């Protein structure tokens with residue numbers, strides 16, 4: 001085994017207005033923030049955390065998974081799909097042993113969030129051929145991929161809405177061929193999660209004719225259970241839930257939309273709100289300009305990436321697809337967002353926003369960065385925390401094949417709607433003028449907990465696009481499911 005390292009964490013400080021590096025800025029006292037450190041043990045902290053009360057729907061999924069069923073879990077944004085998935089992964093690892101459970105997601109960001117790998121990297125796909133035989137040929141040349149396909153007993157796929165039907169069918173074909181088991185997916189227990197009303201698949205080759213995964217020929221044969229979670233946790237205001245449901249299904253009427261516009265067009269914008277844009281290039285521009293405008297000395301954190309043998313380029317690509325950038329440049333006053341769950345019960349979770357109020361010197365050098373400066377973030381929830389570097393593994397099954405160590409923060413004056421899928425935001429200022437495609441408006445609006453947390457612009461009725469095929473899929477699912485009577489709550 002060869003280990004490579006292609007970066008070191010350096011804390012450089014530079015004046016953004018001049019772009020040159022300057023002498024040290026002044027930083028706060030290190031001890032001041034550690035005095036408040038929670039001195040309780042991990043066990044005590046775990047006991048103090050409120051235990052989650054699973055709903056009957058969630059329990060029925062857990063029970064089906066325990067019995068070895070393949071399940072498709074869907075539901076509106078905020079119905080606890082990701083939370084449930086975390087529990088399911090634990091369960092699957094107990095059932096099949098860790099090394100036979102592979103956790104994947106359609107995008108790098110989603111894969112990082114669930115400590116998994118992308119579906120493409122699990123499958124060993126590097127091209128985007130529609131021909132299943134060609135795909136299989138490619139995979140047959142990849143010894144490690146063959147090994148994964150033969151070893152896997154449970155396969156998790158998160159954010160299925162972004163997986164194309166052809167890929168879904170092709171992977172089922174590959175599984176059957178490589179495992180030599182004449183069952184759908186070669187007998188693998190599948191756990192597939194996602195909401196087709198959110199962002200749709202993006203084809204690698206940009207070709208037309210995208211199809212949703214539920215349109216795959218093998219879709220219905222792939223599952224013993226398909227269930228729609230109906231209890232929404234992220235929002236509690238019934239009017240807001242009703243509005244979001246209308247937008248989700250493309251059924252909002254004039255009254256709904258006027259109400260939404262009236263409620264969400266703020267005259268004074270809240271500086272703590274995250275600005276959401278459809279396009280990444282606008283996001284980067286806004287963040288860079290805001291950072292520059294502070295005219296402060298900035299600290300640049302460069303990730304420490306390491307990985308096992310094979311091509312360094314390959315893992316670097318996977319790590320770069322995740323949400324944590326190779327370089328994070330911040331300064332005092334910068335608006336930042338946590339990109340990792342640090343203390344869930346204190347609200348310091350992926351998506352929590354705050355402001356950098358200073359830096360402290362890491363006294364003992366830590367294990368990553370000598371002479372490093374750690375940012376102190378005052379979160380909008382009121383909590384103040386020194387942020388230390390965290391690790392993000394790229395997993396293949398239960399094996400860590402590459403790791404990125406980086407400060408778990410990104411600039412958060414602005415974010416792309418694609419990047420915020422899956423997050424809960426405290427406040428959002430959403431510019432929908434460039435919104436395109438189905439599900440984008442719903443994905444953006446459903447990030448916040450209440451109407452008061454929303455500030456909308458560029459919103460017109462035409463921006464709300466819901467795909468008819470998706471609406472039909474959910475109507476069929478609802479017809480066949482009776483979520484009130486859990487004995488009949490699914491297609492079986």
Ligand SMILES: Nc1ncnc2c1ncn2[C@@H]1O[C@H](COP(=O)(O)OP(=O)(O)OP(=O)(O)O)[C@@H](O)[C@H]1O
Pocket residue numbers: 052053054055058075076077078079080081082083084195233234421422423424
């Ligand atoms: N049974 C439950 N009881 C209380 N809170 C829950 C429960 N299940 C989930 N939650 C909470 O609901 C919130 C939303 O959950 P989660 O992010 O898993 O939703 P989601 O369906 O994955 O949303 P999205 O589609 O936007 O990614 C989280 O704060 C989560 O902790």
